[in-house]
Amino acid sequence: xxxxxxxxxxxxxxxxxxxxxxxxxxxxxxxxxxxxxxxxxxxxxxxxxxxxxxxxxxxxxxxxxxxxxxxxxxxxxxxxxxxxxxxxxxxxxxxxxxxxxxxxxxxxxxxxxxxxxxxxxxxxxxxxxxxxxxxxxxxxxxxxxxxxxxxxxxxxxxxxxxxxxxxxxxxxxxxxxxxxxxxxxxxxxxxxxxxxxxxxxxxxxxxxxxxxxxxxxxxxxxxxxxxxxxxxxxxxxxxxxxxxxxxxxxxxxxxxxxxxxxxxxxxxxxxxxxxxxxxxxxxxxxxxxxxxxxxxxxxxxxxxxxxxxxxxxxxxxxxxxxxxxxxxxxxxxxxxxxxxxxxxxxxxxxxxxxxxxxxxxxxxxxxxxxxxxxxxxxxxxxxxxxxxxxxxxxxxxxxxxxxxxxxxxxxxxxxxxxxxxxxxxxxxxxxxxxxxxxxxxxxxxxxxxxxxxxxxxxxxxxxxxxxxxxxxxxxxxxxxxxxxxxxxxxxxxxxxxxxxxxxxxxxxxxxxxxxxxxxxxxxxxxxxxxxxxxxxxxxxxxxxxxxxxxxxxxxxxxxxxxxxxxxxxxxxxxxx
Numbered sequence: 001x002x003x004x005x006x007x008x009x010x011x012x013x014x015x016x017x018x019x020x021x022x023x024x025x026x027x028x029x030x031x032x033x034x035x036x037x038x039x040x041x042x043x044x045x046x047x048x049x050x051x052x053x054x055x056x057x058x059x060x061x062x063x064x065x066x067x068x069x070x071x072x073x074x075x076x077x078x079x080x081x082x083x084x085x086x087x088x089x090x091x092x093x094x095x096x097x098x099x100x101x102x103x104x105x106x107x108x109x110x111x112x113x114x115x116x117x118x119x120x121x122x123x124x125x126x127x128x129x130x131x132x133x134x135x136x137x138x139x140x141x142x143x144x145x146x147x148x149x150x151x152x153x154x155x156x157x158x159x160x161x162x163x164x165x166x167x168x169x170x171x172x173x174x175x176x177x178x179x180x181x182x183x184x185x186x187x188x189x190x191x192x193x194x195x196x197x198x199x200x201x202x203x204x205x206x207x208x209x210x211x212x213x214x215x216x217x218x219x220x221x222x223x224x225x226x227x228x229x230x231x232x233x234x235x236x237x238x239x240x241x242x243x244x245x246x247x248x249x250x251x252x253x254x255x256x257x258x259x260x261x262x263x264x265x266x267x268x269x270x271x272x273x274x275x276x277x278x279x280x281x282x283x284x285x286x287x288x289x290x291x292x293x294x295x296x297x298x299x300x301x302x303x304x305x306x307x308x309x310x311x312x313x314x315x316x317x318x319x320x321x322x323x324x325x326x327x328x329x330x331x332x333x334x335x336x337x338x339x340x341x342x343x344x345x346x347x348x349x350x351x352x353x354x355x356x357x358x359x360x361x362x363x364x365x366x367x368x369x370x371x372x373x374x375x376x377x378x379x380x381x382x383x384x385x386x387x388x389x390x391x392x393x394x395x396x397x398x399x400x401x402x403x404x405x406x407x408x409x410x411x412x413x414x415x416x417x418x419x420x421x422x423x424x425x426x427x428x429x430x431x432x433x434x435x436x437x438x439x440x441x442x443x444x445x446x447x448x449x450x451x452x453x454x455x456x457x458x459x460x461x462x463x464x465x466x467x468x469x470x471x472x473x474x475x476x477x478x479x480x481x482x483x484x485x486x487x488x489x490x491x492x493x494x495x496x497x498x499x500x501x502x503x504x505x506x507x508x509x510x511x512x513x514x515x516x517x518x519x520x521x522x523x524x525x526x527x528x529x530x531x532x533x534x535x536x537x538x539x540x541x542x543x544x545x546x547x548x549x550x551x552x553x554x555x556x557x558x559x560x561x562x563x564x565x566x567x568x569x570x571x572x573x574x575x576x
Contacts, residue, residue: 006431006435006494007494007495007498009491009494010490010491010492010494010495011491011495013487013491014487014488014491014492016487017374017487017488020487021377021378021381024378024381024382024385025381027385028040028381028384028385028388031385031388031389035388037388038384038385038387038388039384039387039388040384041384042380042383042384042387042393042394043105043106043387043391043392043393043394044105044106044339044393044394044395045105045393045394045395045396045398045469046090046091046103046104046105046330046332046393046395047332047338047395047396048332048338048339048394048395048396049105049106049332049393050105050106050329050330050331050332051103051104051105051106051107051108051329051330052103052104052106052107052108052113052327052328052329052330053101053102053103053104053326053327053328053329053330054101054102054103054104054108054113054116054324054326054327055095055099055100055101055102055324055325055326055327056078056099056100056101056102056116056322056323056324056325057098057099057322057323057324057325058070058071058074058098058099058100058320058321058322059320059321059322059323060320065097065098066097066098066320068094070320071094071098071100071320072094074100074320074322075092075093075094075100078092078100078102078116079092080314082102082104082112082116090102090103090104090105091103091466099325100322102116103330104116105393106393107329111308113327122219122220122223122274122275122276122312122313123196123216123218123219123220123274123275123276124216124217124218124219124220124222124251124254124272124273124274124275125165125200125213125214125215125216125217125272125273125275126164126165126166126213126214126217126254126258126269126271126272126273127166127211127212127213127214127268127269127271127272127273127283128166128167128168128170128171128199128211128212128213128214128269129168129171129179129211129212129268130209130210130211130212130268130271130283131179131209131210132209132210133183133184133203133207133208133209133210135147135180135181135182135183146181147177147180147181148177148181149181150174150177150178150181151174151177154172154173154174154177155172155173155174156172156173156174156175157172158170158172159172162214164214164257165214165215165217165254166214166257166258166261166266166269167214168269170199170212170214170215171199171212175199175201175212178201179201179210179212182201182203182210184203184207184210185207196215196216196219197215197216198215199212199213199214199215200212200213200275200278201213202275202278202279202280203279203280204279204280204281204283205279205280205281209280209283211273211280211283213273213275213280216275217250217254218247218250218251218254220276220313221244222243222244222246222247222250222251223241223242223243223244223247223313223314224242224243224244224247225241225242225314226239226240226241226242226309226310226311226313226314227239227240227310227314228240228301228303228306228307228309228310229306231296231298234298236298236301237301237302237303237305237306238296238297238298238301238306239282239296239297239301239306239309239310239313240294240295240296240297241294241295241296241297241313242293242294243293243294243295244293245293247293248291248292248293251290251293251295252289252290252291252293254272254286255286255288255289255290255291255295256289258270258271258272258285258286259286259287259288259289261286262285262286262287267285268283270285270286271283271284271285271286272284272286274312274313276312281309281312281313282297282299282309284297284298284299297309338396339396339399342396342399342400342403343399345403346399346402346403346406349403349406349407350372350406353368353372353406353407353410354368354369354372356410357369357410357413360510361417361510362508362509362510363501363502363506363508363509363510364417364502364509364510364511365510367413367489367492367493367496368410368413368414368417370488370492371409371413371484371485371488371489371492372406372409372410374484374488375409375477375480375481375484378480378483378484379402379476379477379480382476382480383473383476392472393469394469394473395466395469396469397466397467397468397469397470398469398470398472398473399473400470401469401470401471401472401473401474401477402473402477404474405473405474405477405478405481408452408477408478408481409477409481409484411448412445412448412449412481412482412485412489413485413489415441415444415445415448416437416438416441416442416445416485416489416490416493417437417510418441419436419437419438419440419441420433420434420437420438420441420493420511421433421437421511421516422437422440423436423437423440424511424513424516425513425516425517430497430502430503430505430511431494431497431498431503433497433511434490434493434494434497435494438490438493442485442486445482445485446482449478449481449482452474452475452478453475453478453479455474456471456472456474456475456478457471457475459471459474460472460475
């Protein structure tokens with residue numbers, strides 16, 4: 001009963017592997033047929049597939065070229081926007097003295113394009129007035145008449161000095177006329193964006209509300225972090241902000257003023273607008289005084305809209321405004337041919353590993369081949385799921401990481417099998433050698449794989465974006481390698497060790513004790529070797545030579561001591 005217990009355990013583990021594999025395929029099938037956002041083929045990166053190129057041109061207030069530091073900061077923030085959902089393998093570079101070129105794998109959807117092109121500074125402005133977006137009024141005759149074009153000579157100076165960003169004194173005769181004539185459907189035809197210290201006329205993203213906003217009171221630079229989540233009490237989706245030190249102080253003062261306006265019934269002057277790219281992306285009411293620098297925005301959010309707003313607030317604080325110069329489709333820089341070359345190289349490497357395994361380990365090499373095959377299936381389906389859930393795209397660097405992982409994976413099996421052979425040379429049974437070899441090999445493998453994962457993490461953090469794909473696939477396959485080693489390779493060996501072919505030490509099994517030069521019957525008794533028999537065949541000579549090479553210094557001394565004892569006993573018998 002005890003001998004069959006490891007076998008039953010091994011079958012249970014393999015059944016668990018089968019369930020995990022089925023679950024992964026089920027998840028991807030849900031993405032393909034349910035959400036229609038996944039695919040049965042991995043998504044390819046820009047260098048293998050081509051994609052969309054967007055050229056952004058920087059705009060400064062005085063028309064001069066921006067500094068290189070401003071461009072570099074803008075590149076980093078745009079990259080964070082594109083990569084907000086994972087590894088995207090986008091290529092973002094500067095061009096000339098004022099352009100940023102963004103290349104995205106595949107065809108960019110509207111949401112991605114909007115995220116990139118929404119490149120103006122993020123501003124915090126108080127709401128002074130909010131109204132209907134209509135540009136016409138109904139006259140006494142019942143006909144609609146457009147509001148007149150603002151008179152350039154109209155008074156543009158406040159009648160009284162405004163005391164704060166919510167003061168109605170900002171609304172002059174000219175600003176009122178501009179507000180009435182402002183068309184949310186054609187914002188470029190209305191008032192242009194004013195400097196930060198003047199009021200702003202604009203609309204929300206949907207064009208359903210038209211605003212007069214006060215001067216900018218806080219910039220997006222004050223936001224350290226923005227995230228979405230559910231309110232623990234109501235369960236509704238909210239957006240949480242974390243402000244820096246200066247932002248905490250300024251926002252605290254603003255919150256006190258707006259909250260007092262709410263208590264006084266001065267709506268909508270109790271609202272505070274987040275303005276990005278000249279549009280109001282959110283205008284929440286101030287429901288409390290917030291002095292800790294951690295305001296929370298609530299409303300009729302869904303998970304998607306809350307995440308979108310959080311990303312806009314977190315990655316919206318660009319040091320420059322940009323206009324979109326062009327957006328076009330670009331061809332692959334490496335293309336299908338290079339991908340085919342990479343796949344051929346991988347197949348050649350796989351074939352060489354299989355050939356070496358069969359030559360060195362005979363039938364035992366099929367376990368290595370089967371393990372690599374299972375690992376390949378799991379890696380493939382996981383990459384498909386990551387493409388759906390995290391936007392991961394396979395670049396040529398990622399393909400290189402997969403190819404390198406074949407050799408790293410084979411190393412694990414070689415260490416394991418050599419430990420099993422060492423135990424066989426020590427005189428153990430094959431079933432016992434599998435268990436003890438597992439105990440010795442797994443420590444070595446865990447340590448080596450930990451080093452691989454650490455190297456992949458450091459490379460991913462510090463390397464250029466073009467190399468991140470290599471580090472990602474290398475780390476991913478290393479984790480899968482350890483998983484396969486535990487849940488497939490060892491259970492299979494436990495089962496095979498109790499079959500007649502492998503457990504009986506067939507000479508083609510790769511576990512033949514005689515071919516391995518086993519020199520022990522037990523740990524304490526050295527097996528006597530008949531020198532005449534050893535000399536009969538070259539095979540036995542090789543076996544003994546192998547055994548001698550595998551012996552430690554202590555084992556050789558023990559052999560010499562045992563040999564000396566036998567010689568003394570023989571001499572004593574001769575004297576008698």
